[in-house]
Amino acid sequence: MTTLTKPTDDLPPAARGSLGSVSAARKLKDRLVQILVYIAFALAVVPLVSVLWTVLTNGLGRLDATFLQFSMNGVGGRDEGGGAYHAILGTLEQVAITSVIAVPIAVLTAVYLVEYGGNGRLARAVSFFVDVMTGIPSIVAGLFVLALWLLTFGFTYSGFAGSLALTILMIPTVVRATEEMLKLVPNDLREASYALGVPRWRTVCFVVLPTALTGIITGVMLAVARVMGETAPLLLTIFFTKAINANPFEGPQAALPTFIWEQAGDPNQASIDRAWTGALVLILLIMLFNLGARLVARFFRPVSR
């Protein structure tokens, strides 16, 4: 790599005598920097590996059919058995509803910002508020839904209320990701389309969005993975339940993050084991989503050769 010999022209005249041999000091420096880079990399990976390892060793024990098929209904903290089916179901439903609401709003916002807004006052205002939304602490999103949807409008705790809180968190990330992808679409393509007499909206739908689709899908999947692990806004909006509630619009629902929170708060070993397995399932779900995103992205990738 960097120990390649340099052309002699680059060396000072004094060094030209020894053709190509690299001085000891340079070799040492090269080694030193290499070692530094490796150490930095190792340091960055330590927390990741440590978390994965801990979750795996503690969680694998309870990762069984019972865990995936049963709820906690009638299971006390001290009891063995019980499962997270209700929580997995809840998380999947809530995230699905969140995506259905957030993705269209966010993608359309990004299309407006990039394709139509230009540098106008409205576009700048929208852009500013998206930035503000990015910075909202997740519990504030939960409090907002609690105050508006539950306390002011009088709806009960439900998976849907949780989805609303997650929507607030998902929109800005998807807007930003989509915006970046749309900006990457070369202007040449838009002009080529306009020059064929294609109206702007059709250009956006059939040329710009398909070209950026891969990146948009990746962005959406990453946002999904992120909101899947949100706990704070759910605590205030979906409440707790130990039973299966398949209806996200009525009554308290469970979710994996709140399940983990609940089980980890119980001092009994059986509950703590369930919390670890819940965490493992959550990580696996998110990994599955990321994998899915990569596959979808590969499938839609603009072909070159």
Next chain:
Amino acid sequence: MAKRIEVSGLHAYYGGVHAIADISMTIEPRSVTAFIGPSGCGKSTFLRTLNRMHEVIPGARVEGKVMLDDEDLYGPGVDPVAVRRVVGMVFQRPNPFPTMSIYDNVAAGLKLNGVRRKSRLDDIVEESLKGANLWNEVKDRLNKPGAGLSGGQQQRLCIARAIAVQPQVLLMDEPCSALDPISTLAVEDLIAKLKSQYTIVIVTHNMQQAARVSDRTAFFNIAGIGKPGKLVEIGDTSKIFTKPEQKATEEYITGRFG
């Protein structure tokens, strides 16, 4: 097909910048008109005013008249989208749509304007690719991505895409400047063939090319930095290249500046 363009008193601006000033000329149908001149003299800007692509850029505007036969392109109530269907354009860099196959690239203009019948699309795609001298090279791989072709083939694909919507006029903005000599030759042959059906306007930096392909040549120049570009003279190509009326034209053509 093929219409005459008559431009009178045309000015174009980018925001506060006056890009081209007071241009009047007639572009004859079924012939090739070449625009030459130093960089930044407004050739491309003027070309883009001829199919209302200029105003796609934020802050850009145009004053003056562009008559296509008896219709003013800048008249009240004229839809720029409709103008661009009649006046097609080929760009400097080949820009096939990367998500589409060769077939879809050629059919794009039609499909995006609502033509759906497969048999009709098939006919037009074949006709356009033949028209662009590309059919024999791609007929066995119409479903392969357009971006997989060579640069010269891509540019001919873009020409096929432009003629597929059956325009009256074809504008070409330095169509060969990103191509090698052999591809350039292929495109020039194509231009010579297309001029029997279309009004063709080509911007080029290559004076030999202007001399080879065009019937009439217009020379643009700029008085200085920050000043708008102007039309110096327009005339038959043979005349412009042998005894131009203006001194600036002669100096440019003989390579004394620019």
